[in-house]
Amino acid sequence: MYTPEKSANTPLEWFVSCAKGLEPVLAAEIQSLGGENTREVVAGVYAEAPQVFGLRMVLWSRVANRVIRLLGEFPVKTADELYEQLVQQDWQAWIRPNQSMSVDFHGTNDFLRNTQFSAQKVKDAIVDRLSTTLGARPNVDRKSPDIRFNCHLKPQGLSIGIDYGDGSLHWRGYRTRSGAAPLKETLAAAILMRAGWPKLVEEQGALVDPMCGTGTLLIEGAMMAADIAPGLRRKRCGFERLPDFIPEQWRILKSEAEKRAAAGKQRLQDIEIRGYDADARAVRAAEENIEALGLSDYVRVSVKPLAKLAKPTHRPLNKGLVVCNPPYGERLGEAAALRYLYNQLGERASREFAGWELAVLAGEVAQSKAVGLRSHKQYVLYNGALPVHLALFSLTDDNRWKDLGAAQQNSHQTEENVASGIEVSEGTLTAGGQMFLNRIRKNRKRLKGWLKQTQTQCYRLYDADMPEYSVAVDVYDGKLHLAEYQAPKHVDEDAAIARLEDAIHALCVEFNVAPSQISVKQRRRQRGQSQYEKHSSQGQKHVVREGKAKLLVNLQDYLDTGLFLDHRPMRTRIAAEAKGKRFLNLFCYTGTASIHAALGGAKRTVSVDLSNTYTAWYRENLALNGLAEATNAIVRSDVSAWLGTTKERFDLILLDPPSFSNSKKTDQSFDVQRDQVSLVQAAMAVLEPSGVLYFSNNRRGFKLDDTLAEAYEVRDISAQTLDPDFERNPKIHQAWMLRHRGS
Known part of the structure; x- marks a missing residue:
């Protein structure tokens, strides 16, 4: 076993650990700090260097986890061999009886299967040796020992050394609070290195994190730019209690680091470092962490959702790095939703940061691909034991962003699609088909000006205009959705099928599409949850636009598509009124009104x-x-039950219940005609005195109870909530605006 050397310049053996995937980065860092003869292994690098190298690594390494000064290797297999080998060593050369110690043990074999037991055997050997030679024994202190021994059991035997940092070097001393899934500082530094941030610093490039959380990437980026040593604030170092420690040597190293940090902060004035997050609590935590490091004048964070990400404009920023660690684990988000989050990140970065670089950390390759840009480099890294993928993108003109929804082409025919795959021309239409085609053309001409003026992409083109053709035809950004109403009993089934085929063929002619490209379903007026039951399992959703909102529709799997077109004016009204308000969406369905409210500036x-x-x-x-x-809460609950327990109050409420409900998830059935009074009263109870409640439903023949008109200010706004595509069917829904009396 090695003993303390007399000469400070004598080469020693070291093992520096890191997260898997960072070995090349660490090796380059070790060489820059004086290490020689480096040898990379999984999760670490071996090196040779004099004693001062360990001090430099603890002070300056940005990616190392632990710096271990190796004392020796011993061929052991069993617990007895482990004890016998170590009890013979000169431990009195390294630790005194009045000092405390701790043993970290890693690795197992067929005989040593429990690391805690193995650590105990190492401790016993060291303590027994000291008791024999010095007549006294050190204490064990697992949290703050004077000497922390590090043991690693490998196939060839046991390697033992002393931890120079007294614990993981990811601790920088600035973190006051962490988020739900904190990114280790060492991994954050490695991400920035891989993404080319040090080079951009030399070119006075900017750094932006659009989902900054508690600010780890921003702070590590600022520390690099300002040449701040990561270990400068470290309170305890494992080498300070060693017999060959030279305090003056450490004082000089720290003094030099402090001078470099002071000079580096001045350079930060020319580098823009910005962070945003939609969670105000995370932003407050980031501000505290930034303040703890004294960087508040240089690193700025603010509350902003990804939807509003834009390049700072107060000074020219022609180059820089957008770096992001979006949620990627099951604990933080649904996998399906995360694909759209990554795609939105790609869109905003491509639109706002042309000429910059983009670095995205993802839980899997599929998420990095969902960004919608061509990646020029990818790395597999590890956040603890979790493998993650770092993808790098250049935001150049030839790297065009792709919409995730547009890439999902509907190439399959649903179970309800009764159209054949034959080619159709106008000359092959029946007389009925030609009549249907004429009505479609008439409706398109009537709606053309309104569609262009309002830039409406999703609308109803036909709704049983002619009794013989009892279908509804909707257009979703160019995609056709045809829903057949149930024919009366006196209508011959073969005749109904023939008319449906007439309608499909006419649409094929008018829109120049194949029958298989039209989503066809049979719509029946049923009670309860039938409108929400699944009809297919293709799982394909398409992105459509409505005003500022992007919304997902499913044209195959359900009778309804996820977007009620007749409520478009209501959503537009809510978007216009939501700024600065607290909005409640009851029976929210797919949340389309909430999206409009949030984009409209809802608090x-x-x-x-x-x-x-x-x-x-x-x-x-x-x-x-x-x-x-964080600012758009999702509550899965029975609405009536939730209203009876919530303590929140709202300025704007949308109450759009189903006509009927007999869900298996509740003991009570629901009938909007029967239960309207209690439901509206419960909603009004959480409405602020000056607030507005919009109440609507699609129940044919619904009558508003007189009790409500007596208790509240009520105005029927049904006519104002119908756009030109639903003017022929004014009974499709009813809507009222309610206020507290005297408001």
Whole structure:
């Protein structure tokens, strides 16, 4: 076993550990700090260097986990061999009886299967040796020992050394609070190195993190730019209690580091470092962490959702790095929703930061691909035991962003699609088909000006205009959705099928599409949850736009698509009124109104629905628009039960219940005609005195109870909530605006 050397310049053997995947980065860092003869292994690097190298590594390493000064290797297999080998060594050369010690043990074999037991055997050997030679023994202190021994059991035997940092070097001394899934400082530094941040610093490039959390990437980036040593604030170092420690040597190293940091902070004035996050609590924690390091004048963070990400404009920023660690684990988000979040990140970065670099950490390759840009480099790294993928992108003109929804082409025919794959021309239409085609053309001409003026992409083109053709035809950004109403009993089934085929063929002619490209379903007026039941399992969603919102629709799997077109004016109204308000969406369905409210500037939105399917869908819509759940809460609950327990109050409420519900998830059935009074009263109870409640439903023949008109200020706004595509069917829904009396 090695003993303390007399000469400070004598080469020693070292092992420096790191997260898997960072070995090349660490090796380069070791060489820059004086290490020689480096040898990379999994999760670490061996090196040779004099004693001062260990001090430099603890002070300056940005990616190392632990710096171990190796004392020796011993061929051991069993517990007895482990004890016998170590009890013979001169431990009195390294530790005195009045000092405390701790043993970290890693690795197992067929005989030593429990690391805690193995650590105990090492401790016993050291203590027994000291008791024999010095007549006294050191104490064990697992939290703050004077000497921390590090043991690693390998196939060839046991390696033992002393931990120079007295614990993991990821601790920088500035973190006051961490987020739900903190990124280790060492991994954050490695991400920035891989992404080329040190070179951009030389070119006075900028650094932006659009989902900064508690600010780890920003702070590590600022420390690099300002040449601040990561270990400068470290309170304890393992080498300070060693017999060959030279205090003056450490004082000089720290003094030099402090001077470099002071000079480096001045350079930060020319480098823009910005962070944003939708979670105000995370931003406050980031501010505290930045302040703890004295960087508040140089690193700025603010509350902003991804949807509003833009390049700072107060000075020219022609080059820089957008770096981001979005949520990628199951604990933080749904996998389906995260694809849209990554895609939104790619869109905003491509649009706002042309000419910059983009670095994205993802839980899996599929997420980095969902960014929608071509990656020129990818690395597999480890955040603890979790493998993660770092993808690098150049935001150049030839690297065009791709919409995730547009890439999902509907190439399959649903189970309800009864159209054949034959080619159709106008000359092959029946007389009925030609009549249907003429009405479609007439409606398109009538709606053309309104569609262009309002830039409406999703609309109803036909709704049983002619009794013989009882279907609804909707257009979703160029994609066709045809829903057949159930024919009356007196209508011959073969005749109904023939008319449906007439309608499909006419649409093929008008829109120049194949029959298989039209989503066809049979719509029946049924009670309860039938409108929400699944009809297919293709799982394909398409992105459509409505105003500022991007929304996901599913044209195959459900009778309804996830977007009620007739409520478009209501959503537009809510978007216009939501700025600065707290918005509540009851029976939120896929959350489309909440998306409009959030993009309209709502201070907070809360969306309540009992369906797992639709709350998950809403989560995807949030991610698609770069909106965070921190300010847009999703509550899966029975609405009536939730209203009876919530303590929150709201300025704007949308109450749009189903006509009927007999969900298996509740003991009570629901009938909007029967239960309207209690439901509206419960909603009004959480409405602020000056607030507005919008109440609507699609129940044919619904009558508003006189009790409500007596208790509140009520105005029927049904006519104002119908756009030109639904003017022929004014009974499609009813809507009222309610206020507290005297408001």
